[in-house]
Amino acid sequence: MTAPALSDTPPTSKSWWKKNQQRLAPWLFLAPGIFMFAVYVIIPIFQSISLSFYAWDGLGTKEWVGAANYVELMDDDAFYTSLKNNVLWLVLYMLAIPAGLFVALFLNQTVRGIRIYKSLFFFPFVISQVVVGLVFAWFYDPTNGLMNIILGWFGAGPIAVLADEDYVTYGIIAAGLWPQTAYCMILYLTGLNAVDPEQIEAARLDNAKGAKLLWYVILPQLRPATFIAVVVTVIGALRSFDLISIMTDGGPWGSSRVLAFYMYEQAFSEYGFRMGYGAAIAVVLFLIMMIYITGFLWKMYRDETGR
Incomplete structure (x- = not known):
């Protein structure tokens, strides 16, 4: 009996997918999110930048005007009022971060009834900004508002x-600090569980x-929570729109406008649907946001690396 002849054919090599499966699998899972982010965030950013160089009412033909929209912004008093208010929002909104931290430290205890307190502090975060605006509009009401009733107890006139x-x-x-503090509190409560x-x-x-x-001990371990709180708070301050729309509609006499609200007024309201001018305001707002967040990221990087 003769032994079977050995085959000279080399073993079949693995397919390309088998060899690259582990490297490609994460990108396949990320692909839908990357696609949605590109379509709804990245592409609109470049479209807004492009649109800011045109005069367009949203329906007719676009007319190239170059930097005319940005030049007009430099002489627009309403723009400077909106910019000043945005700076105020940006500075004062940061109070939500230490306030949220101290509320989280207070709630991070094992005492009787602490879940009830957590629910009460969490409540502002889950209600709509429209509801928050209406509640505070009633609170500030000069005739029957709770704030002026309390001031009346001390002999102060209504404001x-x-x-x-x-x-x-x-x-x-x-009004905006109320739900924003609750959001920062949630972030810090989560971070305190990991201390x-x-x-x-x-x-x-x-x-x-x-x-x-x-x-020296707790805050260094809360840096991830602080980073998220700062970024979200900055974005919330710069995109503030709904509270202003509900509570004052930009008044009195445009004194409560911010850039996001002024952009809406110029692009979609009685000002004549000036899409290009509204896009120029949006680009300025985007640049302010990017400068602020980039500066904070750079500071955090230097703190982490000790440079």
């Missing part, structure tokens, strides 16, 4: 917050407590 150019922006920002208890115990053995314990 028409939403009808006074000096107070209106601060009143709307206060290493051994580091806290070691710090207490070294006689660290109170502010020192918070600054």
Whole structure:
């Protein structure tokens, strides 16, 4: 009996997919999200930049005007009012971050009834911004509003917050801080659950407590939560629109406008559907947002690397 002849054919090599499956699988899962992000975020950004160099009413033929829209912005008093209000929003909205942190520290306890307190502080985050605007509009009402009733107890006269150019922006920002603080609180509560208890115990053995314990032990471990809170708060401050629309509609006399609301007025309201001019305002708002967030990212990078 003769032994079977050995085949000279080499073993079949693995297919291209088999060899690259692990490397390609993550990109396949990410592909739908990347596609949606490109279609609804990246492409519209470039379309807005392009549109800002045209005069267009949204229906007719676009007319190339170059940088005329941006030149007009430089002489537009309403634009500067909106820009000033956006800066106020950006600065004062940051109060939501420390406020959310301290509320989270208060709620991060194991005491009786703490779940009820958490629900009460969480409530502003789940209600609509429209509801928040209506609630605060009633709260500020100079006739029957709770704020003016309380002021009356102390002999102070009623203050028409939403009808006074000096107070209106601060009143709307206060309304926006209510749900934004709740959002930051949620982020910090999640972060506190990941804080290493051994580091806290070691710090207490070294006689660290109170502010020192918070600054040197807890806050460094909350950097991821702080990063998300800052980015979301900056975006929330710069895109503020709904509260202004509900509470004042930009008034009185345009004194509570911000860039997002002014962009809407120019592009879609009685100003004549100036899409190109509205796009120029949107580009300015986008640049402010990118500069602010890039600066914060650079600072965080330097803190992390020690450079």
